[in-house]
Amino acid sequence: MKDVRIWKQELANGTHADRLASLYCCAPEQTAAFAARYQAVLDGLEATFGAHSEAALFSAPGRTEIGGNHTDHQHGQVLAGSVNIDMIAAVGPNDRNELRVQSEGYDLCIIPLNDLEARKEEENTSAAILRGECAAFVQRGAVLSGLDVYISSNVPKGSGVSSSAAFEVLIGTILNELFMGEAKVSPIEIAQIGQWSENVYFGKPCGLMDQMASSVGNIVTIDFADPANPIVEPVKVDFSQAGLALCILDSGADHADLTDEYAAIPNDCRAVAKVCGGEVLRDVPFETFMAKLPECRAACGDRAVLRALHVYADNQRVVKQVAALRAGDFDTFLALVNESGLSSWEYLQNVIPAGYKEHQEVAVTIAAAKQLLGGRGAVRVHGGGFAGTAQAFVPLDMLDEFKTGIERIIGEGRCHVLSIRPEGGAVL
Template sequence: MRVVEAFCAAYGASPGTVWHAPGRVNLIGEHTDYNDGFVLPFAVPWGVTAAVTPRADGIVRLLSLQADGGPITLASRAESTGWTRYVVGVLAMLGDSVSGADIAIDGDVPRGAGLSSSAALEVAVASALNDLHDLGMTPMEIALLGQKAENDFVGMPCGIMDQAASALCEEGHALFLDCRSLASRNIPLDLASHGLAMLIIDTHVHHEHASGEYAKRRAECESAARKLGVPALRDVTDLAAALGLLQGDERKRTMHVVTENHRVEALIGLLRAGAVTEIGALLNASHLSLRDQYEVSSPELDVAVEAAVKGGARGARMTGGGFGGSAIALVPVDRLDRVQESVAAAYAERGFQAPRFLPATPARGAHRV
């Protein structure tokens, strides 16, 4: 294995353990996680593999096969920058349980596609340390640790969805997660038996204001919940009455969150009924809400969705935080080429960079390799 060979070459010994954690794509339930709502992600075939050995001297040595140069040695947490902050954040959240570590990282999550490579990195490292130190953390506890590292150390106010998907998903399933209670169950998502495929359309675009706008959306939701007198927008039961008490952006954000939670539950109902081919309309509705009410789409995402549906997809929507990244399209297998041609032509017509197409099947969550 490439990461083991790199670990041995860099540190002169074999790693104590090796763990893989996947990225994720969200089938539906966008920007609902930090509103205590419902999400339905599934793990993708790409992820991060971490080879790890503990150290007793508090020093952290980090090697990434995707970064130039040799190992980075960090004598203190304050020295971490860039991608290393996600790893050091996990170590920091473990506190006295872990003194230091030698770590080598290898990842194949398509960069910039919005498939949560950061969560995969956090979960892979946390799972390896949990294994090495016999900490006894459950997969959900590992997910929460990764989220806390990203919130408190990296400074990104993300919800729990990405880390939970990376830690808990099962192959061939999507993960239904209640982001308040953290109750979860894997729902069968057998696309192939219905002649369908999930196509990820990577726009190659990531707008620089994404993180600031993400934080702004979260603040707007929290403000709206306070004005409505509820703990979170998930608790709104009379949408019409709630909208009558709000104005402007807070009104629009509330409309999206409440209706998106309903779409998650409706989609699960269709999956349980075996009506997989019928979920496309919910994907379309989710995208329109994200575009018009939550305002986190982009021209590239909108064109991808519109062209995919025009080319024969049963439904499509942006996925992830927005402002770029990827869209997903539910496509009959015999129309995959036509859908890709339709999107590629629409991009070329507008002078956009050619998109990347990634057919994805629901993969396994974090595991030792």
Template sequence: MRVIEAFRESFGAEPRGVWHAPGRVNLIGEHTDYNDGFVLPFAVPWGVAAAVSPREDDVVRLRSLQVDGPAVTVGDLDGAEGWARYAVGVVWALREAGHPVRGADIVLDGDVPQGAGLSSSAALEVVVGLALNELYGLGLTPMEIALLAQKAENDFVGMPCGIMDQAASALCEEGRALFLDCRTLGTRNIPFDLAAQGLQLLIVNTGVHHELADGQYARRRRDCENAAKRLGVDALRDVTDLAGALAKLSGDERKRVQHVVTENHRVEALIGLLRAGAVREIGALLNASHLSLRDQYEVSCPELDVAVEAAIRGGARGARMTGGGFGGSAIALVADDRVESVREAVTAAYAERGWAAPEIYPATPASGARRLV
């Protein structure tokens, strides 16, 4: 295993174990998680592997096989920079929570497409948390690991994400999507067997890099928080009279509320279809989600819109952007016999505009974080 060889090369010893945490695709429920709403992600086959050993001091030594150069040594956690802050942040969050975690030697190897909106950062955080939980005998549940990983990203990295990405990485099951109530943290794994229905879920990686920490994501979150205060509710999840709420708002706040409230209803409707075995019928909900993200939440971009529109023209049963937005990936629900026509339609639409061809690949629901060796 490549990550084990790299660990030996970097630290001159065998790792105590190797763990893996996946990235995720969000089937539906976008920008609802930090509004105490509902989400429906599933884990993808790609993720981050970590070879890890504990240390007897408080130093963290890190190496990523996706970054050129030797291992990075971090004594003062606040001094960590760049990608290392995601891993070191988990050590910080564990210590802040009072867990007896000392140092660690860590080598990371990831195959989540970078910038595709498939949440490689959450996979990195969760795999480090999972390894340290086991090595230090902390006894944390998968959800507790997810929450500490979220704290690392929120408070150490400075990215105000919700709980969805980390929970999906920690809790998903193969062949199922994870229904998560972001207020109660209650979960249910919902059967999502595409192959049995003659379907594939294609990911269209636009290749457009999105940097959510640039303020756009935080601005949307503030819009929602301000709207909730204006409406006198704890979170937008509590809005039950949408028409009445919209009548009290204007501008961006009005649009954000319309998206969040209707998106929560779409999640529940889609789960109803999956539980009824009507997987083929979810496409209209995917389409409606994309239009709402484009027009009401304003987090799409031309490359995502073209991918969605071309996929539908090519025969997809439904499509939408997935992830935080401003780039990244779209998903398309496609019957097996229409996969090539959808690929051709999207590729041709990009070529017409002089854009580089997007990467297009199927995603099957994979298992969540686990120990490999």
């Protein structure tokens, strides 16, 4: 930690410009606004909790899923990257033996550090994640003491770039840095702690891709065949050098009330796997699944069978996407992005929530983007689906026209032009 006054002086005079330029994918002379964000969270820390003589600054990015839609929870393969929007925090000690967290726009959350058992009544709340992460670090030998945390975010909540994973990785990075000493865990384990907290304390059966992309950073391909020891490999690529802009299109629909829709996807896939003698689809050879397809239809229903077909195909698409990117073959890469999008809509069925008629925002966003792209680039549903965002790879020579056109349809400020961030959870 560092004296708060020194932090503010350094941020004001540009001492951290190179560091900020790396995190936010810009030139050092363009970092004044980012420095001001960190000054603001230091001010927020003291306005909320009182004066602190010292503090530390942290960041955790949002993520973009590039390949492998809903494959992670079936122990499959994904291609994902961290992006240059993030959740940041100023952190200072307190003598109350409590973790006190104030996120801008939300209620203060207080976790007594001597009471870290899961609580049923806390499910689906931020308190559950905080309590779970503290418990996970205590299990790994951390001796926790009181902390005050003030958080600010420009990762849109409920929009598919995973503000929840950024929150989990941010808290994990803070606890790891301040309490683990020489026994610090890896970014991979920080991601696993976030997933465990979400599964066990928060009550959501999520996969691991979101947390992994936020925690590890850059573009990575991840094979979850053994979830306890995922294989993570970097994939070096600069989309701008290929003449492409990465755009996240916020459909305007919030997925906060769609937990049942998300839970149904892994449940359907696991039901198919069980009929075929496995726990998840990765346990079942595709040939076995096809041989037992009539049994799967009878036992699980046709929607589950179609979802399984998507998962098998998207796993193979990830392998092909990685090969194409490493070979610099962007035409093949874009074709595979479009294939994945069609498969998600037709087979996985995570574009329109069941029974929705008047509100089909993600579907309209994808359809409009395809019309504007006119056969160039690529577009697909992004992340969990049903609400939130679509992802588009837009040729740079048509970016301005595309952005104007799509925002006329989905709303001003809803086309986010992002860059791949080279680092995951970070200490400033």
